Amino acid sequence: MNNLSRMVSGASNRRNFRRTRVITACAVCLFGLAAVYFTAQWWRDRAEQQLESKAAETLAVQAEALSGILDKYRLLPPLLSREESIIALFDDPDRDMSEAARRKAIEIAGRSGAKEVAFLHTDGRVLATAGGLFTGNREEHVRLLEAVRQGRLGRQAISLDSEQRAYAFAFGVRQDNVLIGAIAVYVDFDPVEATWSLSTNPIFITDPTGTVFLTNQPLWRLQHLDTLMSEARTPGHYLVGGKVLHSDLTRHLPLLDWQLHVLSDERPLVTAAWTGGIIAALVSLLVGALAFVVVMRREGQLLRMRRDRAASLRLERLVRERTKALSDTNVSLSREIDERRQTEEQLRKTQAELVQAAKLAALGQMSAAISHEFNQPLAAIRTYSDNAHRFLDKGNTGTVSDNLTRISGLVDRMAQLSQSLLSFSRKPGTTVKAIPIAPVLDEALMLVLPRARKAGVKVETKIEGGPHRVLGGQIRLSQVFVNLINNGIxxxxxxxxxxxxxxxxxxxxxxxxxxxxxxxxxxxxxERRDSIFEPFFTTKDVGAGIGIGLSIASSIVADFGGSIAVGESDSGGACFAVRLRAADASDIAAE
Incomplete structure (x- = not known):
């Protein structure tokens, strides 16, 4: 009876344990499936955020780089249109200046790095080009010249094929406010695409028609966006060339009416989802194993001690194996996270080095002009300082105070001169007002007379009539005459x-x-008079000058609406004629 009751009780216990195991297994499966789904989705969202963040950084960097390149060449045609040597190419329509124009175009293209430079007549005919590219399409010239005739900077994206693409900037060449021709500079985009090729993300630019104009994917060039990209199974995913791409980040470039796109590969998202799902599955298995351990222990306690001990040993061994596998997975994931963090840190350092290199390049360009223009004021400051020491020893404090006042004035003018040089290097332009010319010449003579006396050169000033007032700026005009007098010395x-x-x-x-x-x-x-106003052209010996003084002087006078002409003096030397606008009564009253 007891045996029968024990058998019945054992059968009932085994049924209860089977029911408990089934319920536990179902709960663990449901928990595991939910954990795998939500964990995989969470890992995918994190990876997507990182992917979009990297793509956004790439988008911002490349947009700024492209804008910088276009800004550089955007300023070149207006500056070149002022050069006398270029105006002379269109001055006489009866003369054949094509060969001289071709040499000038080659020279400009070589110095600026432009893909092509072209000189155009007002009717669209080509006078000369540097390489003969982009000049066969008369329609493009007509569209550029239409803006030039309106006094604006012409701009146009031009493409002959996937290998010959450029962006053209054109500006009118005028003489006495009459349009006599145009100069067009074509920007080379090969360096841009070479930079983009370093990125693993597809980067491309589309024009208003949706045509791919620039890209780091050679097969996409001049293809329409609709023919390249088709929507995949979910919004925001695109199938391009048989590869699923994600996160089409776009930035509008309003100056060019272009769209800059950056695509990201879908595979890192899939990998992240799989990784998160595997981790969740392992955790779920661990939870399920622990649940079954509890159930089996309870079952083993009611059955027999040996089975309980054997089951415990088997379960503990299983837990150790699963824990080891989970630990190995965690170590692998930690190593991968560290590698990605180091890669991101290296990218930030590289970007910082590029920014610093650009700053050093700009500082090097400015230092040559500042050093050239500050030599004379520094020499004057030294002279006044030495004289002040001598007068101080003699007790002549009045003269010492006057010298210190002059030194202070020179320092102020040096600061304003630095401001003027910085403005010239970026964009010409300054405040124009009516000023007397005599104080300007006096200030210039004050700077150059010590050097003239040392060189044994006599400087004289002859003012016919007067007083003469001109439209300009006193400090910058003083800088012009300091340059011209020093060149004569x-x-x-x-x-x-x-x-x-x-x-x-x-x-x-x-x-x-x-x-x-x-x-x-x-x-x-x-033969050298046409070139002396060009930047870095000099006839002096090496180390005696860098050839920037006359270029700066010409630009300053042009900003004031005047001009500088070079010729021969009565004694056979050089003669520079600076022509400035005279101030009328209304200009003087406005002061």
């Missing part, structure tokens, strides 16, 4: 001319005031 000293003399003559010529700076040095050969 250098020419006389370099040639060893005896009784060297620089003469400044001021006179009126209609509605203009002309200041002639003449010397009795060796003069400037006629």
């Amino acid at each position: 250098d020419a006389i000293a370099g040639a060893g001319t005896e009784n060297g003399q620089v003469t400044l003559t001021v006179c009126e010529d209609g509605d203009a005031v002309v200041v002639r700076v003449e010397d009795n040095g060796p003069g400037i050969p006629p």
Whole structure:
């Protein structure tokens, strides 16, 4: 009876345990499936955020890089259109200037790095080009010249095929406010695409028609976006070339009316989802195993001690194996996270180095001009300082105070001169007002006379009539005449001319005031007169100058609506005629 009751009780217990195991197994399966789904989704969302963040950084960096390149070339045609050598190409329509224009175009293209430079007649005919690219399409010239005739900067994206693409900037060449021609500069996009090729993400630009104009995917060039991309199974996913891409981030470039796109690969998202799902599955298995351990222990306690001990050993061994597998997986994941963090840190360092390199390049360009323009004020400051020491020893405090005041004034003008040079390097332009020309010349003479006396050169000023007032800025005009007088002193000293003399003559010529700076040095050969106002052109020995002074002077005078012409003086030396607009009664009253 007891055996029968024990058998019945054992059968009932086994049924209860089977029911408990079934319920526990179902609960663990449901928990595991939910955990796998939500964990995989969470890991995928995190990976998607990181992917979009990296793509957004790439989008921002490449948009700024493209804007920087276009800004560089956007300023080139207006600056070149002011050069006398370029105006001379269109000055006489009866002369064949095609060969001279072609040499000039090759020179500009070589210096600026442009893909092509072209000189165009007002009717769209090509005068000359550097390489003969992009000039066969007359329609593109008509569209560029339409903006040029309106006094605007013409701009147009041009493509002959997938290998010959450029963006053209065109500006009118004018003489006496009459349009006589145009200069077009074509921007080379090969360096941009070469930079994009370093990115693993597809990057491309589409024009308003949806055509891919620039990309790091060679087969996509000049293809329409609709023919390349088709929607995949979910919104935001695209099937391109048999590969699923994700997160089409776009930035509008309003200046060009272009769209900059960055696509990300779908595979990291799938990998992240699989990783999260595997981890959740392992955790669920661990939870299920623990649940079954509890059930089996209870069952083993009611059955027999041996089975309980054997079951416990088997379960503990199973837990150790599963825990080891989970630990190995966690170590692998930690190693992968560390590698990604190091990669991101290296990317940030590289970006910082690129920014610093750009800053050093700009500082190097400015340092040459500042060093050239500050030598004379520094010499004057030194002279005044030495004199102040001598007068102080003699007790002449009045003269010491005057010298210190002059030093303070020179320092202020040096600061304003630095501001002026920085403005010239970026974008010409300054405040124009009516000023007397005599104080301007006095300030210039104050800076150059010590150096002239040391070189044995006499400087004279002749003012015919007056007082003369011109439209301009006192500090920048003083800088112009300092450059011109110093050039005359250098020419006389370099040639060893005896009784060297620089003469400044001021006179009126209609509605203009002309200041002639003449010397009795060796003069400037006629074949070099067309090039002396170009940046970095110099006839001095190595180390004696960098050839930027006359270029700066020409730009300053042009900003004030004037001009500088070079010729020969009566004594055979050089003569620079600075022509400035005379101030009328309304300009003087506005002061």
